[in-house]
Amino acid sequence: MSRYIEMINAAAGQLTDLLETLSTVARIEAGRYEPLVVEADTLGLARSAADGVEGASAEGAGTNVSTDEKEIERSLAAFASCAIRHGAAPSVTLRVDGKAVVLTPVNESARTVIIGENLRDLGAAAAVLIVRALGGSVELDGDALRVTLA
DSSP: OHHHHHHHHHHHHHHHHHHHHHHHHHHHHTTOOOOOEEEEEHHHHHHHHHHTSTTEEEEEEEOEEEEEHHHHHHHHHHHHHHHHHHHOOSOEEEEEEETEEEEEOOOHHHHHHHTTSSOSOHHHHHHHHHHHHTTOEEEEETTEEEEEOO
């Protein structure tokens, strides 16, 4: 019985994340997005994101940025999940260098999905929109996804 309760709790958490992501995207599209901006360390953001994705890890040297911490953590986690799910990668690494977070590997099958050109992953498509709404950028560089925070 406890296994089923754990499954229900996990599914409830996933639904909550989905609804929060959809709400954020709707607010961005309607021009009503008001980010909850706080000071956050980029390595801390990457580590929090990696902690929520099986097979993801974070390393490097971060810096403080003013950003919507929760949305950036969710976005980095979405990118990592997408690379694993659609790129058939057993693991990914978020390498932090100041304001840049470089996710590797992004295999060929995941490249158009992770940047939202092929809409097979709502989380990744929303993450691109959210990062850009916060003044950052998202770009592919070979087998890497470079997310630069503002």
